Amino acid sequence: MTLLNWTGFLERLEHNQALALELATDLLSAIDVRTYKLSASIDAKDQKLIEQSSHALRGLLSPYGPTLLLLELKSIEESARSRTFYLETIPVEIISMITDLKSDVQIEVSALQNEFDRKNALKKVL
Amino acid sequence: MDRRKPVVLILDDVVENVRVLGSLLGRDKYSLLLASSGQQAIQLALSNIPDVLLLDVMVPDIDGISVCRYLKEFESFRFIPIIFLTANADPKDISLAYEAGGADYVLKPFHARELRVRVETHLEIKLMRDRLHTAEDLIRRAHQMALASQSSDGTLMPFVKELETFIKMPSRVSALEITNDN
Numbered sequence: 001m002t003l004l005n006w007t008g009f010l011e012r013l014e015h016n017q018a019l020a021l022e023l024a025t026d027l028l029s030a031i032d033v034r035t036y037k038l039s040a041s042i043d044a045k046d047q048k049l050i051e052q053s054s055h056a057l058r059g060l061l062s063p064y065g066p067t068l069l070l071l072e073l074k075s076i077e078e079s080a081r082s083r084t085f086y087l088e089t090i091p092v093e094i095i096s097m098i099t100d101l102k103s104d105v106q107i108e109v110s111a112l113q114n115e116f117d118r119k120n121a122l123k124k125v126l
Numbered sequence: 127m128d129r130r131k132p133v134v135l136i137l138d139d140v141v142e143n144v145r146v147l148g149s150l151l152g153r154d155k156y157s158l159l160l161a162s163s164g165q166q167a168i169q170l171a172l173s174n175i176p177d178v179l180l181l182d183v184m185v186p187d188i189d190g191i192s193v194c195r196y197l198k199e200f201e202s203f204r205f206i207p208i209i210f211l212t213a214n215a216d217p218k219d220i221s222l223a224y225e226a227g228g229a230d231y232v233l234k235p236f237h238a239r240e241l242r243v244r245v246e247t248h249l250e251i252k253l254m255r256d257r258l259h260t261a262e263d264l265i266r267r268a269h270q271m272a273l274a275s276q277s278s279d280g281t282l283m284p285f286v287k288e289l290e291t292f293i294k295m296p297s298r299v300s301a302l303e304i305t306n307d308n
Contacts, residue, residue: 012237019149019238030142052186056140059213063146063235 003097004104005065012063021112024105027060031102034060038076039090051080061098064105069097132249135159135176137167137193138211139185147180147211150238151245164188168196175202178248180232183212183223191226198227205255207248211236262297265289 013019034057041049054077058070072094079085134156138144144160151158159176161167164187171179179197181190188196190210197203207229212219215233223231229248232241269289272282 012235013150014238016238022149023146026142026145034140034142048186052139055184059138059140059234060142062213065235 002104003064003066003069003101004108006104006108008065009063017112017115021109021116023063024109024112027064027105028102028109030060031098035090035095035098042085042087042090047080047083047085050085051077054080061101064101066097066101069094069101072097131155131157132177133157133159133174134245135161135167135171135179137161137164137180137185137190138182139163140182143182147236147241150236150241152242164190164193167193171197171203172200176206177252178245179206179208180245181208181210181228183210183214183219191222191228194223194228195226205252207252209244209248262293265292269293 009024010017010020013023034053038050038053038057041053054073058073058077061073062070072091076085076094132155134151136144136147136158138147139162141162144162148158148160159170159174161170164185167179167181168188170176179194181193183190185193194208194210197206197208208227210223210228210231211234212223212231213234220231229251230244232244269286272286272289276282276286
């Protein structure tokens with residue numbers, strides 16, 4: 001089952017493909033940094049930071065609709081808020097879901113980019 | 127005619143979210159003030175009073191609700207619309223946002239059209255309110271001038287009375303007298 005809801009993402013942007021490309025490209029450049037920040041906060045066992053970084057990662061990913069992943073992140077955020085997050089590292093399922101999502105977004109970005117390139121090439125010919 | 131762009135202050139500690147908001151609203155339509163902490167939002171807002179504020183509720187240093195509560199203490203912010211951005215649709219949190227002086231809230235993830243319409247609606251309400259305040263000031267001045275130039279035969283008296291009635295009308299719901307006819 002795919003995590004990415006690209007159709008929902010496009011609908012929220014009123015099918016503005018240029019904006020979708022801009023935002024998804026931004027996501028691809030930010031996702032690793034945000035994941036690292038969550039990982040570092042878990043390493044540091046800093047509950048406040050864990051809460052903030054999982055919240056930030058959830059906010060970053062939410063427009064793309066990965067429901068299961070968002071639920072997992074929310075669960076981390078809530079247990080950190082109640083100061084009961086005890087894991088030593090980010091659960092492997094979360095890392096796996098982030099990798100899958102990233103890969104799916106990358107495919108959509110490449111497709112959009114190709115579409116834009118093709119249109120631009122057509123324009124030049126005409 | 128004043129053609130300046132409306133100023134929108136955006137508070138979100140996640141820089142990517144701020145960029146998303148800027149893109150969704152349309153950078154050519156608004157002047158954007160971007161803050162990544164509650165403290166920065168307060169400083170920016172006080173030094174350059176915006177037309178509308180979009181505040182993320184959950185911010186590490188000073189949360190959006192506290193920023194709103196603080197700014198609403200200032201007379202100049204009484205009628206500036208503050209819209210909260212939240213991923214949490216819990217009615218308790220939403221009530222808190224309204225009680226702090228918030229005008230509205232938008233749930234994350236944003237829908238471009240919904241966000242734009244809400245911002246535009248609150249900007250329009252603010253514009254109308256600003257015009258109403260200006261009109262009230264003009265009426266007060268007209269009242270004073272009419273009183274001062276009152277002719278001895280009292281021909282201006284009905285107009286003066288009408289102006290007085292308008293001026294005395296409550297301008298806030300809390301000032302309305304609740305009468306119980308039962």
